[in-house]
Amino acid sequence: MLTKEDNEIFKLILEEYFGYEIDINHNPNNGIVIDGEVPSFVFSAFESDFLHPLVLANEYISKYLENEINYPLNPQFITEQISLSLLNSGDDDDNKALSDFVQCLKDMSIKTYESKPAEVLIVFFPNDLSEENNEFFNEMGIEYLPFDSHIKLRDLFEHDKLSRIMLNGNALALLVNKDYSIMGLLRKKNSKSIKELLLNELRKYDLQASKLIIKEYFKAVLEKPEVDESIRKFVKEKLVSLDNGAEKLVETRPPYELIYINKRRINWYMYSDYYLSIYNGKWKLKNHLLFKQSLFELLFMVQEKHLVQIILYDIVEPESNMLxxxxxxxxxxxxxxxxxxxxxxxxxxxxxxxxxxxxxxxxxxxxxxxxxxxxxxxxxxxxxxxxxxxxxxxxxxxxxxxxxxxxxxxxxxxxxxxxxxxxxxxxxxxxxxxxxxxxxxxxxxxxxxxxxxxxxxxxxxxxxxxxxxxxxxxxxxxx
CATH class of the missing domain: 3.40.1700.10 (DNA integrity scanning protein, DisA, N-terminal domain)
Known part of the structure; x- marks a missing residue:
C-alpha cells in the first residue's frame, strides 16, 4: 500500500505529466485505482487510445506495489516508464531497444553544430518500406533515398556532424524502421517542407478524432429532455453527417510517427495534436485534442443558451454553418x-x-x-x-x-x-x-x-x- 507521502509524490508527478487533476484511490484488496479528473465529460467518456496513458499509469504503480519494480520514486523515471509503455506494446527486448533509442535521441538533442543546437526530423516507420508505402510518400512529393545498408542513429550523429543540421525536416529527414535502424533519407520534391507535409497528414487523423468526440457531445445534447424538437432534429442531422467516423479514423491513420529534435527539446508525435515531449530530461504528455474539447465545452456547455442560439441560427440560416x-x-x-x-x-x-x-x-x-x-x-x-x-x-x-x-x-x-x-x-x-x-x-x-x-x-x-x-x-x- 502506498504511504501518504508516496501517494502525494505520485499525485504530483502524474498531474504534471497529464496536465489535469489526478485522484489516487485505495481499494480493499490493497491495490489502487488512478482516476483522472479530465476537464471534459465527453472526452473522459470517449473510449480511445487518447486516455490509454491513465491505464498505463495504473499498471506501473500496481507493479511498484507488488515489488516488481525496485526503483525509487523518481519523477523522471516514472513518467519515462509510462511514456515508453505508451510508445511500445512489444516484449521486453522491444522495450530495451526503444529505451536505447530514446537515450540516443536525448544525447543527440544536446549536440550542436557550430554552436547551434541540433535540429533533426525522424520519420519512424514501424515496418520496412513497401512499394505501397513508397507510393504514399511519392504522392506527397517526398522521395525515398535508401542507404546501401541500415545503420544505427548513434553511429550517424557521432561520426557525421552534418546530420545535426542537414536533417532538419525542411528538405531532408531520416527514415527509421521498427528496429530503430536508419533505412535512408527522405527528400522533398516540392515547395512545402517535409515536416509540414507529414504533419498535415497527421492533422487529418486529428480532425476525424475531433469529429468523433463532437459526435459524443451531440449525443449528450439529445439526452436532455428539455431540448426543443427543432434543435433535436438539427442535432440528429449533424449526427448523421458525422456517421462512419470510426471507420474514417482508421482509414486516415498515417503509417508513421514523427520525432522532431529542436532547441534541445524532443517531440514524439503519435498524431499532430497528441505527442510526448522531453525537455531537460522531463517527460510531458501534450494532449491538444483534449485542450480543444475542453475549450469547446467551457465556452458552449457552460453557456448553454449561447449554444442553443448558435444551433437556432443554423436552423434559420442553413447556409451559415455557424457551428x-x-x-x-x-x-x-x-x-x-x-x-x-x-x-x-x-x-x-x-x-x-x-x-x-x-x-x-x-x-x-x-x-x-x-x-x-x-x-x-x-x-x-x-x-x-x-x-x-x-x-x-x-x-x-x-x-x-x-x-x-x-x-x-x-x-x-x-x-x-x-x-x-x-x-x-x-x-x-x-x-x-x-x-x-x-x-x-x-x-x-x-x-x-x-x-x-x-x-x-x-x-x-x-x-x-x-x-x-x-x-x-x-x-x-x-x-
Missing part, C-alpha cells in the same frame, strides 16, 4: 497557441462570454458597445496601432480571418489579447486587475490569468512552452 465556424475557430486558436508554445513565446488570451447577438462586429460597436468587466484595466492602445484589428470594411478581425503572423504579434506584446466567444478580436495589449493574487509568488502573467478567469476562459502560454487554461480561478488543464 462549423465555431469549431474551426477553436481549432485555429488552438493551432496559434500551440505554435507560440513551440516557439517559447509567452502570451495571454482571455475569452469573454458573448453578451451581444452580433457574430461579426463593426468597428463602432466594438469600440463603444462592448462593456468590459470592472476587473479589467484597459490601458489605452497606441493611436498608431489601435486600428490593426479591423478590416478595411471596418469589421473586427476574427481568429478565422486574421493573419497568423499578425495574431502572434498581437499576442507577444505585454498584456492580453481579448476575444469574445464568437472569436472576434476585441482588443490587445490590455492588463487585468490581479487583486487577490500575488504576482511575486505566481508570476505576473499567471496572476493575470487567474484574475481574468473570473470573467471568462483565460489561456496562458509560458515562455517555457507550457499552456495553462483557467476558468473561475481554477486551473482546468495544463499541456
Amino acid at each position: 462549423d465556424y465555431f469549431l474551426s475557430s477553436i481549432a485555429k486558436l488552438a493551432e496559434f497557441i500551440k505554435e507560440m508554445s513551440e516557439d517559447n513565446t509567452g502570451a495571454l488570451f482571455i475569452i469573454l462570454p458573448t453578451r451581444h447577438k452580433k457574430y461579426i462586429l463593426n468597428k463602432s460597436f466594438s469600440k463603444r458597445g462592448i462593456k468590459f468587466p470592472r476587473g479589467f484595466v484597459l490601458n489605452p492602445s497606441s493611436i498608431h496601432f489601435e486600428n490593426i484589428i479591423f478590416t478595411k470594411e471596418n469589421k473586427t478581425m476574427t481568429v478565422n480571418n486574421v493573419d497568423t503572423d499578425l495574431f502572434k504579434q498581437l499576442a507577444s506584446v505585454d498584456g492580453a489579447v481579448i476575444l469574445d466567444s464568437h472569436f472576434n478580436i476585441l482588443t490587445f495589449n490590455k492588463l487585468t486587475n490581479s487583486k487577490g493574487t500575488d504576482p511575486m509568488v505566481q508570476g505576473a502573467r499567471t496572476a493575470a490569468a487567474i484574475s481574468a478567469s473570473k470573467y471568462g476562459v483565460a489561456i496562458k502560454v509560458s515562455e517555457d512552452g507550457d499552456i495553462d487554461m483557467y476558468y473561475r480561478e481554477k486551473k482546468m488543464l495544463s499541456i
Whole structure:
C-alpha cells in the first residue's frame, strides 16, 4: 500500500505529466485505482487510445506495489516508464531497444553544430518500406533515398556532424524502421517542407478524432429532455453527417510517427495534436485534442443558451454553418497557441462570454458597445496601432480571418489579447486587475490569468512552452 507521502509524490508527478487533476484511490484488496479528473465529460467518456496513458499509469504503480519494480520514486523515471509503455506494446527486448533509442535521441538533442543546437526530423516507420508505402510518400512529393545498408542513429550523429543540421525536416529527414535502424533519407520534391507535409497528414487523423468526440457531445445534447424538437432534429442531422467516423479514423491513420529534435527539446508525435515531449530530461504528455474539447465545452456547455442560439441560427440560416465556424475557430486558436508554445513565446488570451447577438462586429460597436468587466484595466492602445484589428470594411478581425503572423504579434506584446466567444478580436495589449493574487509568488502573467478567469476562459502560454487554461480561478488543464 502506498504511504501518504508516496501517494502525494505520485499525485504530483502524474498531474504534471497529464496536465489535469489526478485522484489516487485505495481499494480493499490493497491495490489502487488512478482516476483522472479530465476537464471534459465527453472526452473522459470517449473510449480511445487518447486516455490509454491513465491505464498505463495504473499498471506501473500496481507493479511498484507488488515489488516488481525496485526503483525509487523518481519523477523522471516514472513518467519515462509510462511514456515508453505508451510508445511500445512489444516484449521486453522491444522495450530495451526503444529505451536505447530514446537515450540516443536525448544525447543527440544536446549536440550542436557550430554552436547551434541540433535540429533533426525522424520519420519512424514501424515496418520496412513497401512499394505501397513508397507510393504514399511519392504522392506527397517526398522521395525515398535508401542507404546501401541500415545503420544505427548513434553511429550517424557521432561520426557525421552534418546530420545535426542537414536533417532538419525542411528538405531532408531520416527514415527509421521498427528496429530503430536508419533505412535512408527522405527528400522533398516540392515547395512545402517535409515536416509540414507529414504533419498535415497527421492533422487529418486529428480532425476525424475531433469529429468523433463532437459526435459524443451531440449525443449528450439529445439526452436532455428539455431540448426543443427543432434543435433535436438539427442535432440528429449533424449526427448523421458525422456517421462512419470510426471507420474514417482508421482509414486516415498515417503509417508513421514523427520525432522532431529542436532547441534541445524532443517531440514524439503519435498524431499532430497528441505527442510526448522531453525537455531537460522531463517527460510531458501534450494532449491538444483534449485542450480543444475542453475549450469547446467551457465556452458552449457552460453557456448553454449561447449554444442553443448558435444551433437556432443554423436552423434559420442553413447556409451559415455557424457551428462549423465555431469549431474551426477553436481549432485555429488552438493551432496559434500551440505554435507560440513551440516557439517559447509567452502570451495571454482571455475569452469573454458573448453578451451581444452580433457574430461579426463593426468597428463602432466594438469600440463603444462592448462593456468590459470592472476587473479589467484597459490601458489605452497606441493611436498608431489601435486600428490593426479591423478590416478595411471596418469589421473586427476574427481568429478565422486574421493573419497568423499578425495574431502572434498581437499576442507577444505585454498584456492580453481579448476575444469574445464568437472569436472576434476585441482588443490587445490590455492588463487585468490581479487583486487577490500575488504576482511575486505566481508570476505576473499567471496572476493575470487567474484574475481574468473570473470573467471568462483565460489561456496562458509560458515562455517555457507550457499552456495553462483557467476558468473561475481554477486551473482546468495544463499541456
